[in-house]
Amino acid sequence: MKRRDFLRVLGILSGSTLLSSCGSRKTKDFVSSVLPPEEGVIPGEAYFSPSTCAECPAGCGLSVKRREGWPIKLEGVPGHPINDGGLCIRGQSSLTRLYHPKRVEAPMLRNGDGKFQAVSWEKALSLVSESLAGSRDAGRKNLFLSGRTTGSLSLLIDAFCGKLGVERLPEFEVYSHSAVAEANGLLFGERDIPHYRIENADFLLTVGADILATHVSPVSYTRKLSRARIRGDFRWIHAEPHLSLTGVNADRRFVVFPGREAVLLAYLLRQVLERGPRRHGLPREAVNALPRFSVENASEKTGIPAEELAELSNRVTKARFPLVIAGGISTSHRRGLEVAVLAGMIQWVTGQIPGLVDFARNEKYGGTGTFRDMEALSARLSRGEAGVLFLSRTNPVFSLPAGFAFRENVRKAKLSVAFGDLLDETIKEADLILPLSHSLESWGDVEPRRGVVSLVKPALASLHDTLSEGDMLLRLMGAVSGEGPATGYREYLFAEWTKRFGEKGKDALLRDGFVEESLPEKRVTLNGGKASAFLKETAAEGGEPKAPVLVLAPSLRTFDGRSRGLPLLSEVPDPLTTISYGRWLSVSPGTAKALGVKDREEATVSSGDWSQVLPMKIQPGLAEGVFVAGRDFVDSPPLRTEERTGEATWYLEGIRIEKSGKVAAIPVLSGSPSQQGRGLIPDPSHKDERHHHGKESLYPEHEHKEYRWAMAIDLALCNGCSACVAACYIENNVPVVGKKDHLKGREMSWLRIEPFYGEAGNVDFLPMLCQQCHSAPCETVCPVYAAYHNPEGLNVQVYNRCVGTRYCSNNCPYKVRRFNWFWHLWKKPLDRMHNPDLEVRAAGVMEKCTFCVQRIRAAKDRAKDDSRKVRDGEVTTACAQSCPTGAITFGNLLDTESKVYRLAHLTRAYRVFEGLGTNPSVYYLGGAKGGPEREGHG
């Protein structure tokens, strides 16, 4: 009896320790607000509002999840004409830009000794307006340079420049795609990037265009590609000189000698002309001017095996809706224009304009300038012509070659005014910094594709003393004219929208977050004269970059480097190399052997008088003599500008490599690039029955009455883009731990993308998360039932019951459990991102994927309100929601009508390590990317 009491006391004491761990007593969250909250907003319930992502020019539609007024998660808007529900890794991470601890919080003026000091907006604006006038009188030109700008803001900038006599310069984008635009201008009189309707093609040839990661509108293209692939009768071949995420996901990947893409396309064009499908002809002189290549010498020139070439040309000629997309690396060298022109001609001859290549809805890159424009600007600046120089949302100091001396020349402007949110290289050079509000703090709209207008709507009041660009310009105009701003930007926009779409349209825009105007079909015709003239005066080959070459590739995680500052993006590893933090230089195994460099050994890359030290990463599947580095890994490389297109070449030619023998400490998260024949991704897909003895148990089987949550992941669709990983991090308050812990292998990601390389250098991606096993090894070994099986088939981890023996993690065959080695801190105000539906795990406890149990709980709560069961598709996990390819499906396995049930019972469906008898709830759909007939591909 006494013992009993004693034990109860122990119980109570432990209970009290539990409660004392609670902070909510201190936090004053039980508040009588002065006014009732806005309509539809209920404290404790999440609510969504539309907006648009501003992390790259693609302009994907956002649905901002808010709790108690704070944005805590970004999701793609289903049905949005650009991203249709998907959102990429950068988009997900955009939230960390909003809450970034290092944001510029107020206008900053450079004082005498070159230091920045905060000033009031009034002071800043008046200073600008004075120097505008001043420099005009001094005969200097006021200049306005911005990143790609569309929609009302672009109009406002025009108005602003017109009113204040400022010259608006061509927009600066590192990836201006000017070669393609140039070619289309020359062939069809449309200097722009058309909208490619990949979903309707039955054959796709992409030449250099990195459509899955960085090319023009990646999420949009990915979605379209998935639609085509699901349809089935679709083949995709990709040709590139290096190795990109896009490349490894194509059904077939050709490695072309750097700069020889034109030969390939010339050969194909001729094939199409001779064997069809030709719907339009070419003028005779054009046909004659078109260089002739036999299969053999085409193959010998491009480096693609002859039979492959023949096979390729068969496919193109047999296809009913063939689509050729050239771009990126393949249009960014001396023959770039030829490549683009020939691609355009194939599109024309195969008659896929406007069917697949739609100029009516072009991607609005017309106003985007080139490197040559920047050269000109730099020259003007150096001559001291510039008065006030506005630099908005652009970072030329970082992106331009050192040769342009842009850094120095910016200083020559009388007053350089930079609009931005983080202190990047360019802003640091400016005299005056005007802090921009995040897109989630401002009103606006964008028109990323003609006829598609997407709403930018504030989800919270500005965190800091910042303004949206629109408000800034309006107030400047007010300050100059002296009668103060005519209207706020919001009013301005509402007026614009009503003018353009009418009241109804405006309301639709505000409701749905986007408007898609119906546009008349645009028929373009080939300008035969120009085409043949062009072909006459140029050749498909010559002037190829001298080997060895260094390719400066765009980066999945930072685009052109603009997203470098975001903490989450360096935490999520690059899917091809699994390197999280740091820079590296990819090198083919062969070349590495020839140079005698070890993996991660540092080497000095030099070209001319430029040089940089980078660690080498041995990258299977890369061509010999081709080195690849992310565009943002290389500091002001000496890029040459291509004369005719003004596009910067992405090559550094004839580079030299000196190895240092020093192995750099960069975290490579993968323990092995190969799956060691363990059949994690069986191909051809088969169920792994090896040493699978029937399971006996002393314990009763788990019962699932209403729900058994399960997931199906289609590996044929997954392209490793890692959007799901970023989404998971943000949804589940997964801590960002940094390089030090990554080097120890202590990353905390609940979901990871495992790349596995085959002999052919092909890559298969396996998203690995908690498999929610039905007979889970982790559960039986937990001494305190912190890990247990719940009635809905989840392996639940009760954090505050966990004592931290780490036995569960040891015993997990999938190694998906993460241990909190330390107390993790979110630097303010990043802690605002916390999802209040989860606790932030304390040090010493194990955590793991929960199938987003908080979302399940919410869905069941809703269902219970109108006393029904949760419907199929009503609840989905963060990863599935974010996936641009739609590879992930989540649902109730007991519901035989559910999609996940259907997928789980396909013959392609298998589970990893089925032989262990763990009986997981995550089903993978195996099988080759391009359906059954993926030849030579693993």
Added chain:
Amino acid sequence: MTRSVRKPAILLAVTAYFGVLLLIAAGLWVSWQRAGIAPDQPIAFPHTIHVSKLNLPCNFCHIYVDRSRHAGAPSLTTCMSCHRAIATDREEIKKLTRHYEEKRPVEWNRVYFLPEHVYFSHKRHVKAGVDCSECHGKVGTMKKIRRVGALTMGWCVSCHRARGAPLDCTTCHK
């Protein structure tokens, strides 16, 4: 000889015995501390009048109680809708009016608070027909709100057990 053995033995036993009692007392004291918390509030709001005298239903002020996990505190506009006219001379009401006019929200001191790792929904409990008083006691009789329920896990579980409410950990642990 044998005595020299027994003496210390007895001593030991006695101290042990009292030690245990002391521990028990300490434990119970801690548990009692959990209940009966009654902090002063920025405005001494008397539930006695509003609940017992005026018979206002709980969700007249706590408007979210059947819609959200939080019951919610009334916005000052709700208060002022009556107190513009009523009892305006009282000290506490003057405080209230000042708050309202200076647009300062009132930050109440929590009487009922749960650890970060607990998911609790007022809505579910109210819809399941749990009467407010079962956890919050007869607030109508409290001039100052005092905590009634212990809010320990055992306290939650025993009620869940009694009512056949779900006992799965995920029901409450997040």
Added chain:
Amino acid sequence: MDKPDKLAQVEQDVLSAMKKPGLGYLAALGCSATLFLTLLGLWGYQIHTGMGVAGITHPVGWGVYITNFVFWVGIAHSGTLISAVLYLFRARFRTSFNRPAEAMTVFALLVAGLFPLIHLGRTWKFYYLFPYPTQRMLWVNFRSPLIWDVFAVSTYLTVSVVFFYVGLIPDFAIARRYKEGLAKRIYGFFSLGWTGTRRQWKNYNQLYLFLAAFATPLVASVHSVVSWDFAMSIIPGWHTTIFAPYFVAGAIFSGTAMVITLVVPMRKILALGRYITDDHFESIAKILLFTSLIVTYSYVVEFGLAWYSGNPFEMETFRYRALGDYTVMFWIMIFCNSLAPLTLFVRSLRRNVKYLFVLSLFVNVGMWVERFVIIVTSLARDFDPYAWGTYTPSIVEVGITLGSFGLFFTAYLLFLKTLPVLSITEIKEHL
């Protein structure tokens, strides 16, 4: 010398060990105590900053701490073996070892018991591991080998403490005679009024026999349970049925080695050569050799199992164990545990106490390394190749390991000066 003088002689010899300590002793005690304090300090630091200060990581969630746990539990075993099992077998040579061996058991278990606590992510919640009734309806998971551990080790500790104490009772009584003042009272208290009457001796012997019989099965059970921490998992290299006997043999092997390590210097310093003879050492050496052979056999069997299984996971694990990142450790283990002891086939070496001492040190090292190899290599290379990783102990782990030796030797040195280091009564019996 006639009998009574002899008896008196024994008492003096043994109890003379308890005379005022010399400088050497104090120095030794000081060192071990400091080591133990560092352990406490580092442990505090680890609790405050988080487990991250240890080298353990993902996927290697267990490292030096668990290695130490298994090692110390192993050390504990031979104590029980020598005193209880050999008592039942009436092995005479036991009398000269049992006291130090039993002491060793108790202290080793105290040390071992620390490590499960040290390796907990949330040490302050250790009591979750005990089944106690609460309002919260929480219970421990009896399917988890870790819970079996809790019971196995605590049972073992209790039994060996009692056994140790009971063995001491008559000697306390003797010590009481030689002591004055407070010491006398203390020894008096612990001798529970022992007067050595025939009745007392009768009951005493019954009790001692009973305890011996009770303790004996624990030798097998406890370390079997410990081995199941690994064998019950699904990790290749852990999940095998031979683990229980394999570990028990290993435990006795390492324990015996530790006995030699402790008794050799003790005999020299306390001049007990008369009671601990080379014959005794030879017998111990035989046990050492025998268990070494069993352990070696287990090594071979392990590889055999992996090889014949044709299971790619198992095969890779053992290839990695022998040739992977930890190959050096592996071969140290083979040398210390399998090759070096073979020399004991030579009689002269068995009787060479210096040699035995050195060898015993090798075996201690070897057995520690064995546990390390088993734990770390299996975790470093299990099923998913993406999650493969390696583990290197951090400075904190090293410090805590040394600290554990500090605690052990502190306890042992105190034992030397406070309790009769040999069982006086038993030696008398055998005179």
